[in-house]
Structures are given as structure tokens and as C-alpha cells.
Amino acid sequence: MDFLTILQIMDSAVRLATPLLLACLAGLFSERAGIFDIGLEGKILASAFFSAGVAALTGSVWLGLLAGVGASMVFSAIHGLASITFQGNQLISGVALNFFASGITVLVGEAWFSLGGRTPSLSGGERFSPIELPLSETIMPVPVAGPLYHDLISGHTFLVYIALIAVPASWFLLYRTRFGLRLRAVGENPAAVDTAGVSVIKLRYAAMVIAGVLCGLAGVYLATGLAAGFVKEMSAGRGYIALAALIFAKWRPWHALGATMLFGLLEAIANRYQSIDLGGIVIPVQFMQALPYILTVLILAGFGGKAIGPRAGGVPYVKER
């Protein structure tokens, strides 16, 4: 395997990790505030469809971005309504939203475009184009560092950079601000937050809003950055992989970056090689595809440090009557 191949695989890993990272951070905010979010998958899918659909109709990817994020926020709001206001079961609400997304995207897609649930292929201003970072051509001739900068670091769409910036930003917000402290507290012990005179409901809805935006960006990137348009079920389990990455990262932002990069790399390798021959032992591609899930189960089972989520996760907060 030469340097160029490794570089290509790494490059593809970064692209594939981006939607995972955004969705994973979305889940991070939600779960840190004590709301389980297995509806990440649905939010990604809905956002992917509405961003691609609106971009195709209006010719502007920016309007598409607004529509995608908007769709994801609507899903977040419904999830908040069910799990915060009506104190319903958060897992069931997430499952329902996932089904809703997978159905409604095809229904609306068929009504708008009559292409069997797809949107037309996006091109030009309907997609996000790669950004060439300054000097990338100039230092290209420099060995190793040149191609590394030119191929791996430069030349992604702006959402990739947003996702990377979102990691330190999330860390700062969660660990260095008053809002972050309260948000984490509300996921561990909401009664204490309530006693301190801070509204549990408002904090949890705020977490839902942040999760909606981040997850929306994941879907927008999927349909207008990574791919050129929407196809049926294009989220393909990414929301669940993001959830797996969240557990893998033990609900911490920097670790989320590491986990999603690892899962992105696995996907990139699985895409490139049908099977991998390790000196006589052949690893089938299906194993590579299943590896994120297997790793998550192992982590959940407590191999390699215990993964314990926020203590109040999944429990609706009821004030004493």
C-alpha cells in the first residue's frame, strides 16, 4: 500500500466521518441533557431529503441547507414535545420519528419529483463545492506534507470544517460555560437543577434545538456534499452508527471525534476493498461493515472501560405534584 492510497483512504474517511461526527455531537447534547435520542437516523434522513429537495427546486444549496436544518429541528421539536412536555417514552418517540422520516421522505419525494423517492441529481450551485485552502497548490511539491495538506486537509466542503470546529466548540460550551454546566447537571440530577431555580424544561428544549441543528447539518452534508442528491433510505444506519460512536466516546466531545473518525475509516476501508487478506486470514467485507456495531457491543459490555451514560437519561422529569 503506497502513500497515495493511504492518503486517499484517509481523505475518504474524513468525508464519511463528517455526518457521523455531526450526528454524534447532536446525540451528545441531547443525551447529556437526559434525553435519549435514537431518532438521529430519522433526523439525518429528513434533513438530507429536504435539503436536496429544496436545493433542486430553488437551485440554491443555501436554501437547501435552511430547509434541511429546519426539517431536523421540527423532528427535534416533536421529540421534545413527546419526551419533555408529555413525559412520554423517549425511545418509542425516537423509533416513531425514524419511521416517520423513512416514510415521509419517499411520499413527499414522489409527490414533488416522481422519481421513485429520489431527487434529481444536484449540480453547480445546488451542491456545496470543495474549498481549496490557501497555498494548497503552492506547497503541493513539498514531499509528504504537500500532498497531505493538498489532498487530506484542503479540498473539503465547508460543512466538513464546520463539523471539525464543532468539536472544540461543543467542548467549550459543555465544560467552560454556565449553560454547559447546567446542561450536564440536568442530565445527571434534574431535581437539583430545579431546586436551584433553573428550568429543567427550558434546558432540555435548548439541548433539543442544538441537537436539531447539528443533526440537520449532518443530513445536509450527506445529500449535498458527500452525494449529489437524495436517494431513498440514504442515511443507511448512520444515525445508529453515530449513536454507537457516542457510547464509544463515552459521551465526550473529543472522544466523539476519535470514535467517528475510526468508524469513518472502517467504512472507507470497507468501500475500497471487498475483502482484506491478512496473511492467510481473509476478513470479509461484511465483517468490516459490522465492526462498528460489534465494537460498540463490546464497549457496552464493559470491555475497555465501562460506558455509563448520563444518570437521568431516558427518564422524564416530573415535578412533585
Added chain:
Amino acid sequence: MEKMPRWADVALIPILNLIIAFALSALVILAIGEDPVAAVKMMVTGALGSTYGWGYTLYYTTNFIFTGLAVSIAFQAAMFNIGGEGQAAMGGLGVALVCLYIPFPHWALALVFAMAGGALFGAFWAAIPAYLQAKRGSHIVITTIMFNFIAASLLNYLLVNVLRPQGSMDPASARFPEPTRLPTFQDMFSTAENVMFRGTPANVTFFIALLACVGVYFLMWRSRLGYEIRAFGKNPAASIYAGISPFKLTMIAMLISGGLSGMMSINNTMGESERLIMNSVEGAGFIGIAVALMGRNHPFGVLLAAFLFGFLYQGGGELALWTKIPRELITVIQAFVIMFTGALDNMVRMPVERMFIRAAKRREG
């Protein structure tokens, strides 16, 4: 003081939830420019208007009874088994291995062994998440989701690399031998001059599903084990105090749940496709969630809900065939049903409760 009479809890609230879910579905149909009344008519004709329609409706119903019962038993033990999809897929593998590699003289014998094979494989696939939940505290919802994906990859591998007959391009197992063919409704109910259920997949498994409902009823409401499962689900702390082992009950409830999911495969794999195919479950494991919620975790409720979804499934297929409404409408309806009977239950329950309390106060004067 009782908040509500029992009939309101058992019938009124579920019906109100369903009405909201269906009203929203009608709005969705309107929004995409179609006529909901015409759509319902077409669904009724397509699903219930002929023995052909019934043959498909009852076939789907059979699948959903198994997965619905599976989810409901886990719910009773306060566990959310989202892994029905993977457990049913693994059940399909069990059924396929039994049918392919054991030479059976008669279908009845094959059916018994296939049931055992499907249930065993399904139960095994539920056993690992159950063990991890009971012993290591890993959240069963997450592990069962992960196991769905792992099952899909595993079956993909086995079908492409191991079970696929030589020379075939199709990622599917070889056809099961003739003696394992289950009698279909067409075989059972047609007379010499009148062919009923022509070409439909409904088969003898439907009666097994009905028996499963009866069996689950006796297990959950008429046996000591069922009482323990329900007590554990309602109040784990109290039931542990009463001497119930949480490890044992978690395992038993999930084994039964996985076994029922796995048994679904005698319907689709042995009864319909007669070979193991890729993605044989087609989402029935997930529909089980909606069925269990709508059926209020009671076998009789599950039976009714499974029939409703069987009707929706077949009717939706007819709609997709004759109108511009895609099949995915069913997924949307399913989402509404799960949302309103599950997560947003309180939205209806709270005002109705208040209404009854007010009425009771007024009576007392």
C-alpha cells in the same frame, strides 16, 4: 379514588389515539394531492374484497402476530426489544438450516423442527443482549439495535459466501426440498370447482400464530412465570424483594421474545419464499413495536393490531399498484400509530383523566 373507569383506559384512550393517528394519515394523503376516501375504499377492496386479498392480508398478519407478541412480552418485563428484526432474520437462518439439511418425510414433522430451529436461533440472538443487560448493565435497546445490524451483515456473508448454490448469482440459499412445503390456504380451502386464495402466501402458519396468542395469554396471565414477569416489569425493586431473580427473569423474558420473533420465519421463509433470501424480514420486526403498543401488550390486542397492520400492508401494496401513493404511506401510518399510542399517549390521557375526575367531583356534589 379511581382516576378513570377501566373501559376508558382499555378502549376509549386507544381508540382516541388511533383516530388522531389516522386523521393525520388522511391529512398526509390530502397533502400529496390524493383523495383519502378513495384511498381507504381501494385499500378495503384490495385487502378484504377477495380471497386473494385475504390471502395476503392474513399472511402479513401472521408475521405481525409473532413479532407483536415478541415485543409485548419484553415490554411486560419493562424491556424494549427493538431487535425483533435481527432475531427474525436469525430465525430464518435456523429454519433454513433445518429445512435444507434434514431430510423430512412429511411437512408436519418439518414444521415442528423448523419451529424449533427458528425459535432457537431467534432466542440465541436475543440471549446475548439479555445477558449483557442482566450481568453487565448494557442498555438492551442499544445492544438489540446493534444486533440487528450484526445479523444483517452475518446473513449477508452467509448467503453470499456459504449458502448460495454454485452457479447462482442470487444471494439466496438453495430452494428447500419438496417435503418441507407447507400447505397454503389455497391447498386447504379450495374445492374442485372453486379455487380460493389463488397464489397467495397465507399458509398453515397462521394457525400456529393463533395458537401462539393463546399460549402467550396463558403464560402471561395464568401462570406463575407470567405473573413474575409482569411483577418484575411493574416494580423490579419490589419483585426482587419478593425473591424474584432479575437475571433469570430478564433472560427468560428475552428468550421467549426472541424465540417468538424467530418463529416468524416459518411463515415467510418456509411458507412463502421456500428458501432463505436477503432481507427476508422486510421490517416486520419493527412493525411488531407498533403492534404491541397498539395491542396494549395483550395477546388479544396484539391479534387485532396485527390484523389491522396486515390489512394496511396489503391495502398499501394495492394503493402503490393502482395510484400514485407509494407503499411508504404505511410506514408513515405506522409512525403515527407508534407516536400516538406510545410516546404521546399522555397527550390524550391527561385531558381525559381530568375530564373523568371533574365528572366524579360533580357527582359527589
